[in-house]
Amino acid sequence: MTEYQTISxxxxxxxxxxxxxxxEAANGMNNTMTRELADAAARCDSDATxxxxxxxxxxxxxAGGDLKDFAGAADRGRHIKGVADDLHRAxxxxxxxxxxxxTAVNGTAAGAGFSLAVTGDLVLAAESASxxxxxxxxxxxxxGSASYFLPRLIGITKTKELMLTNRTLSAQEASQWGLVTEVVPGAELTARADQLATQMAATASGSNGAVKALMLTTFSSGLEEQxxxxxxxxAQRAESAQGREGVDAFMAKRKPDFA
Structure with a gap:
């Protein structure tokens, strides 16, 4: 376990x-948390993970940004910009x-917590989440990327509704809107997240990264460019070790080993 003050x-x-x-602070994001989150993300950006x-x-x-932390800053704007920059880096x-x-959303996700929750490639939510x-x-x-991801997930109209009215969505409503992959009983959230993580760990990481990269460009590219x-x-995947293993395993009618 890597030692941090505000995350593990x-x-x-x-x-x-x-x-x-x-x-004790509703997992509010202060400058320490977002800096540590950016560092943790960088540590996870390797072939080992x-x-x-x-x-x-x-x-x-x-609960999003730690307003108590923000209010105590001498230069409030500069302080909040630094917090946001580190969150955005993560x-x-x-x-x-x-x-x-x-992302395994175990409870309330508000403000930047909402923004961060829906950046998950797969979003699990406890029934009690909001x-x-x-x-x-x-x-x-x-x-926290809300103005980028939310319009792509649910459209401009529903994004404006959420941002302007501060409507609270239940986990089930968030699922119906397309923000959540799966809703599970709270007591089963950790086990379901672990099960899904184990399932995904056996897949081709390079292919997963390719899917993510293609999704990031889909709204900015024209048809032919995409x-x-x-x-x-x-073509790159076909030449990769994982691509060769996947095709060879299919032809041999065996389970591929992408490790």
């Missing part, structure tokens, strides 16, 4: 588990790494 990072074979660990499970300790996934790394990010933007309630604006990227990417 545990590595078990190809699976890393990151826990937001300020339960195929899956990252991200969850929260206690009743909250994360999210960028999670989005571009080959490892699959599973999701709310909450930024405009305190005169702030969204961060198809050319698909062609180049699948």
């Amino acid at each position: 990072l545990e590595q078990s074979g190809p699976i890393a588990r990151i826990t937001l660990n300020r339960p 195929r899956v990252v499970v991200l969850t929260g300790a206690g009743r909250f996934f994360s 999210i960028s790394t999670f989005a571009r790494m080959n490892a699959v990010l599973i 999701f709310t933007m909450a930024y405009t309630k305190v005169g702030l604006s969204p961060d 198809m050319e990227l698909e062609g180049r990417t699948i």
Whole structure:
């Protein structure tokens, strides 16, 4: 286990588990937490890690930015910008790494906690989880990639509704909106996340990274540009060790070994 003040990072074979660990502060994000989260993400961005499970300790996934921390800063704007920059660095790394990010939303995800929760490649939510933007309630604006991912996940109209009205979605509503992959009973969340992580750890990490990369460009590329990227990417995968193993295993009617 890597020692941090506000999060924990545990590595078990190809699976890393990151826990937001300020339960006494609803896992609020201060400058220490986002800096440590960015560092943990960088540590996970290696061939040794195929899956990252991200969850929260206690009743909250994360209540978002730590307003008490923000209020005490001498230069509030500069302080918050630094917190956001580190959070964005973590999210960028999670989005571009080959490892699959599973977010296990154990409770309330508000503000930047909501933003972070839905960046998961696979999003699991406890039945008791809830999701709310909450930024405009305190005169702030969204961060944590919310203005990028939410419109792509649910469209502009529903994104504006969430951001302007601060509507709270239950886990089931979030699933119906397309923000959550799967809703599970709270007592089963950890076990389900571990089960899914084990399943994904046996898959081809390079192929998973290729899927993630293609999804990041799909709304910015034209049809021909995206198809050319698909062609180049699948050709690269076909030449890779994992690609060769996958095809050879299929032809031999055996299970592939992507380790």
